[in-house]
Amino acid sequence: MPAExxxxxxRVKNLILAHIGVSFATLAAAAVLGAxxxxxxxxxxxxxxxxxxxxxxxxxxxxxxxxxxxxxxxxGFGYFVAVxxxxxxxxxxxxxxxxxWLAAVGIVAAIIPIVMGKATVLYTFxxxxxxxxxxxxxxxxxVVGSWxxxxxxxWAMAHWKRNNPGRPVPLxxxxxxxxxxxxxxxTGGVAVEIIFQLIPASLGWTQMIDVGLARTLFAWTLHxxxxxxxxxxxxxxxxxxxxxxxxxxxxDLMGRLSFILLLLFSLPVGMHHLFMDPEHGTGFxxxxxxxxALVVLPTFLTVFTISASMEIAGRLRxxxxxxxxxxxxxxxxxxVLATCLSFVLLGFGGFGGVVNxxxxxxxxxxNTSWVTAHFxxxxxxxxxxxxxxxxxxIWPILLEREAADVRPLRLQLWLWFIGIVIMTFPWHVLxxxxxxxxxxxxxxxxxxxxxxxxxxxVSMFGGYLMLVSALLFVWNIATLxxxxxxxxxxxxxxxxxxxxxxxxNALNGFALWNWLLLFLMVVAYGYPLGQxxxxxxxxxxxxxxxxxx
Amino acid sequence: xxxxxxxxSELMWGAIAAFGVGIMAAVIVVSxxxxxxxxxxxxETIDPTTLNTNSEFAESNLGTRVNxxxxxTVRIVATQFEFLPRCIPVPKDRQVTxxxxxxxxxxxxxxxxxxxxxxxxxxxxxxxRTVFSSAGDHLMPCHEFCGLGHSEMWAxxxxxDGAEWKPDASGKASCELPR
Ligand code: HEM
Ligand SMILES: [Cu+2]
Ligand SMILES: [Cu+2]
Numbered sequence: 001m002p003a004e005x006x007x008x009x010x011r012v013k014n015l016i017l018a019h020i021g022v023s024f025a026t027l028a029a030a031a032v033l034g035a036x037x038x039x040x041x042x043x044x045x046x047x048x049x050x051x052x053x054x055x056x057x058x059x060x061x062x063x064x065x066x067x068x069x070x071x072x073x074x075x076g077f078g079y080f081v082a083v084x085x086x087x088x089x090x091x092x093x094x095x096x097x098x099x100x101w102l103a104a105v106g107i108v109a110a111i112i113p114i115v116m117g118k119a120t121v122l123y124t125f126x127x128x129x130x131x132x133x134x135x136x137x138x139x140x141x142x143v144v145g146s147w148x149x150x151x152x153x154x155w156a157m158a159h160w161k162r163n164n165p166g167r168p169v170p171l172x173x174x175x176x177x178x179x180x181x182x183x184x185x186x187t188g189g190v191a192v193e194i195i196f197q198l199i200p201a202s203l204g205w206t207q208m209i210d211v212g213l214a215r216t217l218f219a220w221t222l223h224x225x226x227x228x229x230x231x232x233x234x235x236x237x238x239x240x241x242x243x244x245x246x247x248x249x250x251x252d253l254m255g256r257l258s259f260i261l262l263l264l265f266s267l268p269v270g271m272h273h274l275f276m277d278p279e280h281g282t283g284f285x286x287x288x289x290x291x292x293a294l295v296v297l298p299t300f301l302t303v304f305t306i307s308a309s310m311e312i313a314g315r316l317r318x319x320x321x322x323x324x325x326x327x328x329x330x331x332x333x334x335x336v337l338a339t340c341l342s343f344v345l346l347g348f349g350g351f352g353g354v355v356n357x358x359x360x361x362x363x364x365x366x367n368t369s370w371v372t373a374h375f376x377x378x379x380x381x382x383x384x385x386x387x388x389x390x391x392x393x394i395w396p397i398l399l400e401r402e403a404a405d406v407r408p409l410r411l412q413l414w415l416w417f418i419g420i421v422i423m424t425f426p427w428h429v430l431x432x433x434x435x436x437x438x439x440x441x442x443x444x445x446x447x448x449x450x451x452x453x454x455x456x457x458v459s460m461f462g463g464y465l466m467l468v469s470a471l472l473f474v475w476n477i478a479t480l481x482x483x484x485x486x487x488x489x490x491x492x493x494x495x496x497x498x499x500x501x502x503x504x505n506a507l508n509g510f511a512l513w514n515w516l517l518l519f520l521m522v523v524a525y526g527y528p529l530g531q532x533x534x535x536x537x538x539x540x541x542x543x544x545x546x547x548x549x
Numbered sequence: 550x551x552x553x554x555x556x557x558s559e560l561m562w563g564a565i566a567a568f569g570v571g572i573m574a575a576v577i578v579v580s581x582x583x584x585x586x587x588x589x590x591x592x593e594t595i596d597p598t599t600l601n602t603n604s605e606f607a608e609s610n611l612g613t614r615v616n617x618x619x620x621x622t623v624r625i626v627a628t629q630f631e632f633l634p635r636c637i638p639v640p641k642d643r644q645v646t647x648x649x650x651x652x653x654x655x656x657x658x659x660x661x662x663x664x665x666x667x668x669x670x671x672x673x674x675x676x677x678r679t680v681f682s683s684a685g686d687h688l689m690p691c692h693e694f695c696g697l698g699h700s701e702m703w704a705x706x707x708x709x710d711g712a713e714w715k716p717d718a719s720g721k722a723s724c725e726l727p728r
Contacts (some may be wrong), residue, residue, distance in 0.1 A: 051697040122694050128654050128671065129696065211655065212671055228639035251559055276677035277668045282590040293573045308558070312550075354573060363664035367657050367692035414569055434661025436692035440700045448661075498552045531592075540595045540671035543629075543654050545696070 010089040011400050012079055015096055019076025020391060022104065023069050024474060025254030027384075030064040031470040033057045038423075038463035042456045043275030043444045051515050054440035055120045060111060062123030065380070067142055068107050070229040074183075075099070075149040077232050078176045080394055082156045084491040085170040085239075088163075099148025102141050110138025114509045118546035122438065124218065125198060127209045129541040133202040140194050153180040161509070168503040171255045172239040172493055178259035179231040180512050185230055185267050185517065187222025199543045208539035212279035213532040219270040220525060227266035227295075229379055233386035234258065237306045237339060240393055243494035244335035251498035256507045258298035262337050263510070264517055265295040270522030272356075276366045284528045291524065299350070303343065309482040310339075334409045341417045342382045346419075350377035352428065368430025373424040380466075381420035385413060388473055391392070397491055401483040408476050415469035423462025426455035589667040589675040597671035599654040600626060611664045613638055614636040615720035627656035627669045627691060630698030636724040641684050641710040650674045657692030660706050668693060
């Protein structure tokens with residue numbers, strides 16, 4: 001059964017274009033801010049550089065890159081997968097558009113107060129600092145809009161299963177629904193923080209705020225959100241990349257297993273962001289550190305399965321010997337190139353991640369530039385490069401047009417890769433030297449800090465390469481609208497070497513795993529959250545940044 | 550390639566991956582116990598709104614102090630946008646206990662080039678211990694965004710060896726920032 005499905009037939013074309021379009025429009029804006037921030041940090045004093053503008057800019061950059069861009073991309077890609085992999089219309093177009101407009105209004109509501117300097121709290125919120133209520137409401141609306149998407153993904157899969165009893169849910173959709181559940185769990189922490197702590201404080205209803213509780217709720221969200229960003233990339237690794245390379249997926253089962261493990265082990269581990277916090281004891285920090293190690297497992301499995309799939313492709317194309325198949329891969333195809341570059345970045349990033357995880361090393365690099373470097377490498381690099389490649393893959397299908405020349409596409413991917421490497425390597429070094437993150441201006445007159453300056457310049461250069469790449473991406477997509485029409489709008493997903501005729505129930509749905517996750521979450525967070533209600537804590541006084549206190 | 554071969558290769562790789570994860574977990578355990586890393590996990594609460602009347606963190610009691618038993622404790626208040634005190638002398642090769650808290654918002658505490666690192670959360674006393682094995686100056690930036698003045702929030706830790714380390718009769722030691 002060849003997997004050829006048409007998105008356009010199900011009237012979702014504009015829905016998908018709207019989501020992914022907004023996602024990348026905000027990415028381009030945030031990339032401009034990022035490059036400007038880089039420039040400020042070198043000490044050359046570009047126009048408009050003041051602490052007010054720097055931190056407003058970082059607030060906008062973080063909010064867009066953390067909450068807006070990946071969420072809208074994942075929603076758009078999810079809708080694409082739901083109609084093409086399942087070959088059925090969305091359960092409700094009205095709900096899908098409602099979710100989009102909620103998110104769109106939320107984006108505007110969040111950005112305006114940032115620009116006005118009334119929400120300079122950075123995307124991590126960290127009360128007692130408290131900004132304009134519109135900022136929190138805006139972020140909340142984006143989250144609520146994405147919950148519509150979650151509901152639609154779960155609904156679509158349930159509908160399909162009812163119509164196709166006994167058949168395995170297509171892997172792309174299985175991964176997408178795994179991500180929908182993951183996101184629902186993930187947003188629980190931050191939604192509670194926003195609704196019960198931040199909004200009441202920003203409205204002036206409460207003067208005091210439980211800081212430890214807020215940090216713990218945010219940590220609940222902060223780790224799994226990274227995996228929510230990552231999953232679209234994984235879905236592409238499993239279900240698009242082997243197809244692009246002209247082969248089949250080595251194993252469908254490994255894919256299912258990896259998605260389930262990612263769902264389970266990305267959630268009960270957020271407290272490793274609180275290793276250096278005084279409001280938690282060693283026991284639970286240690287427990288969650290151990291669980292953090294487990295999340296490496298699905299990544300190992302994925303690297304293996306995808307490499308094996310690529311090897312099949314290379315050998316089919318005549319590659320010989322131990323490494324000959326690598327050279328034989330169709331490198332000219334953006335999806336194949338991006339997958340490889342992404343793996344390289346994951347490799348670099350994985351190493352840094354292990355360092356973060358080691359309890360001991362963490363003490364040296366916590367909240368230094370090392371951390372910023374690490375997540376730009378993994379998320380800005382390995383993940384976003386796959387967002388680009390996915391878009392290059394599905395945009396032509398949606399438009400029924402094809403780029404005549406893919407060289408600008410490849411150039412864009414290479415620029416992003418080189419840019420991220422040049423930007424983040426010096427940043428890692430600076431972190432080890434003790435450069436703290438989130439600082440607008442350094443006192444380069446101090447001889448110790450002056451030694452950092454050359455590294456800061458190098459990383460700025462990498463940042464500008466990334467900016468050029470981001471703009472080139474927008475250009476590549478825009479020119480596609482005038483490219484040659486092709487009467488072909490079929491989506492081909494990679495088929496497994498041995499497509500499973502049936503899979504066990506546990507690998508075809510999420511009920512069992514959600515129960516297990518509930519158990520893990522109660523174990524991991526029951527006491528750490530409960531302690532704030534059991535012991536005598538002293539809340540902190542709300543500090544307004546938008547009005548004089 | 551038969552389905553059986555694929556299954557077997559997967560099992561083997563799964564075992565290798567699990568082994569890798571096991572090693573990683575072992576590294577975490579060993580590094581945290583054997584290297585005696587103590588992240589600030591004392592969970593000690595304090596009322597942030599009355600710090601100035603709290604006897605331990607009253608202004609006169611801040612800074613470096615040699616306790617009657619010879620151990621050294623440094624008490625620091627991190628506040629928008631400075632550390633009190635801003636210059637902190639500590640002896641070389643002796644265990645130093647830092648106790649840090651905040652009356653206002655979240656700050657960060659990092660002694661560059663050492664493993665002394667903690668969040669400073671209002672409502673809690675963050676306590677950590679470390680030993681400095683060589684004399685010299687360390688930058689001590691605030692590493693968490695605490696407001697618009699955050700970039701200017703730096704202190705200095707001076708590690709002094711035998712001759713330079715001169716606490717006064719009451720056991721207090723202090724230093725001046727250069728410039
Ligand atoms: C043109 C490319 C980019 C440049 C030049 C850039 C640069 C920067 C800079 C200078 C900072 C502030 C660091 C600090 O003050 O500590 C920053 C923060 C951040 N960046 Fe980027 N970035 C880029 C792309 C991205 C991408 C693609 C993502 C994610 C997909 C991303 C996510 C973030 C996040 C989450 C923060 C944290 C903000 C915070 O600390 O509150 N950035 N970036
Ligand atoms: Cu501070
Ligand atoms: Cu600060």
